[in-house]
Amino acid sequence: xxxxxxxxxxxxxxxxxxxxxxxxxxxxxxxxxxxxxxxxxxxxxxxxxxxxxxxxxxxxxxxxxxxxxxxxxxxxxxxxxxxxxxxxxxxxxxxxxxxxxxxxxxxxxxxxxxxxxxxxxxxxxxxxxxxxxxxxxxxxxxxxxxxxxxxxxxxxxxxxxxxxxxxxxxxxxxxxxxxxxxxxxxxxxxxxxxxxxxxxxxxxxxxxxxxxxxxxxxxxxxxxxxxxxxxxxxxxxxxxxxxxxxxxxxxxxxxxxxxxxxxxxxxxxxxxxxxxxxxxxxxxxxxxxxxxxxxxxxxxxxxxxxxxxxxxxxxxxxxxxxxxxxxxxxxxxxxxxxxxx
Ligand SMILES: [Mn+2]
Numbered sequence: 281x282x283x284x285x286x287x288x289x290x291x292x293x294x295x296x297x298x299x300x301x302x303x304x305x306x307x308x309x310x311x312x313x314x315x316x317x318x319x320x321x322x323x324x325x326x327x328x329x330x331x332x333x334x335x336x337x338x339x340x341x342x343x344x345x346x347x348x349x350x351x352x353x354x355x356x357x358x359x360x361x362x363x364x365x366x367x368x369x370x371x372x373x374x375x376x377x378x379x380x381x382x383x384x385x386x387x388x389x390x391x392x393x394x395x396x397x398x399x400x401x402x403x404x405x406x407x408x409x410x411x412x413x414x415x416x417x418x419x420x421x422x423x424x425x426x427x428x429x430x431x432x433x434x435x436x437x438x439x440x441x442x443x444x445x446x447x448x449x450x451x452x453x454x455x456x457x458x459x460x461x462x463x464x465x466x467x468x469x470x471x472x473x474x475x476x477x478x479x480x481x482x483x484x485x486x487x488x489x490x491x492x493x494x495x496x497x498x499x500x501x502x503x504x505x506x507x508x509x510x511x512x513x514x515x516x517x518x519x520x521x522x523x524x525x526x527x528x529x530x531x532x533x534x535x536x537x538x539x540x541x542x543x544x545x546x547x548x549x550x551x552x553x554x555x556x557x558x559x560x561x562x563x564x565x566x567x568x569x570x571x572x573x574x575x576x577x578x579x580x581x582x583x584x585x586x587x588x589x590x591x592x593x594x595x596x597x598x599x600x601x602x603x604x605x606x607x608x609x610x611x612x613x614x615x616x617x618x619x620x621x
Contacts, residue, residue: 281571283606284308284357286541286581289594291345296352298596302603306355308539308581309345310400311363335366335383342394357579358470358539360400360510362387364407371405372438373450381454385461392465398538399462400510402472403451405484406437409476415553421586421598425553426476426518436483444485451487455502462506470510470538471497477519478549490519491527498536508538513567514545514560514583518552521562528567532574540571541583542606554584556598557605564605568613580606 284306285299291309299307337359349356362384369380391399411430417423455469462469477489487493498507509531516524531537544560545552557564571580585598 281576281610282306282579283603283610284355284539284579284581285599285603286310286583287360287594287599291349293348293352295594296349296354299354300352302600303607304354304603306357306579307349308357308360308579310360335379336387337362337390339390339393342390342396346394346396356396357581358398358400358468359391359396360470360472361402362399367401370454371403371447371450373446373453377453381457384458388458388461388467388469389465392467396467398468398470400470400472400539402474402510403447403454403488404474404486405442405447406481406486409481417553417586418556418559421556421588423554423586424584425547426551428478428550434482437481438484441480441483442485444479444487447485447487451497452501455497455507459502459504459507463504466506468506468508468538470508472510472512472541473515473519475512475515475518476549476552477515491523491530494527494531498531508536510539510541511537512541512543512583513562514541514543514554517545517560517562518547518549520548524562525567525570528570529574532570532576537571537576537578539578540576540580542567542580543583543585543602554586556586557602564609565613568609569617572613572617580610582606 282305285302285304286308287310288295288307289310291307296307346356366380366383368374369376370384388399409426410424411427412425415423415425459469471488471494474486474488478486479489480486494509498509511531513524516527544555544557544562544564546555546560547553582599582602585595585602587595588597591597
């Protein structure tokens with residue numbers, strides 16, 4: 281297993297040099313292109329129109345990005361998320377769904393052609409949500425939190441309730457359509473859970489909020505060598521620490537962990553906060569031992585990190601700490617098991 285620097289919103293020479301300084305082998309690019317603090321999209325604003333000019337990622341853009349990363353002696357491990365607008369019709373079953381699906385397939389094909397091995401996706405209609413984006417964390421750092429009790433007014437995001445059954449139907453339609461394309465393009469699709477994993481938010485069901493939902497997607501609906509999990513240990517721990525370990529063992533043993541978001545939290549589902557990696561609820565050493573035991577051979581990355589004073593928007597300081605901590609854990613667990621074994 282190996283560590284990558286994750287969640288780059290744009291990749292430039294300086295970021296790649298920074299990744300090299302941290303000693304990682306690769307980077308991951310997260311193209312969500314969405315300000316999580318701005319919930320207007322999520323609340324179903326009608327101003328969306330299908331972007332005819334840029335409906336998918338083009339091969340030349342992806343190839344250029346891949347070349348730039350390789351030039352720095354790094355791997356481009358994955359792309360995570362296409363921009364939100366590229367899945368809007370798919371997730372809402374809107375009138376332009378077919379065109380958007382064609383565009384999504386074109387993106388997968390272009391990624392395959394450019395030699396980029398993985399694409400992360402999620403199926404949240406309301407994206408990642410928090411009640412507090414500036415929650416005080418260790419030593420005066422700033423993190424975020426979700427506390428159901430703090431959400432006073434919860435209007436229906438789409439003007440009516442959207443049930444889990446409806447979203448499952450849309451999800452199945454999506455994954456059955458795009459998975460064969462991923463298989464022939466040799467691009468692994470990796471499913472990220474709904475964060476927070478509450479059953480419903482603003483009247484919209486959140487389907488990927490349990491162990492069983494993930495098992496259903498991966499084993500019943502869309503089993504494939506090119507389909508796995510973008511296992512967000514933070515979000516899984518929001519389900520519960522037990523669920524996080526259950527999923528890690530179960531999917532790890534079955535080689536269904538495409539990659540990991542290795543982060544930690546304190547609390548559970550309706551009331552939690554993000555923490556530094558070394559102070560959350562689950563034991564990170566134990567988690568690394570599980571990965572070692574199941575022979576996880578993919579990559580892990582930092583995901584969200586607390587924000588430190590004088591840090592950049594991308595949180596270079598917080599990420600450097602998290603990444604160094606992960607690299608040390610990987611090495612220590614590997615070395616100690618070799619001695620013990
Ligand atoms: Mn995550």
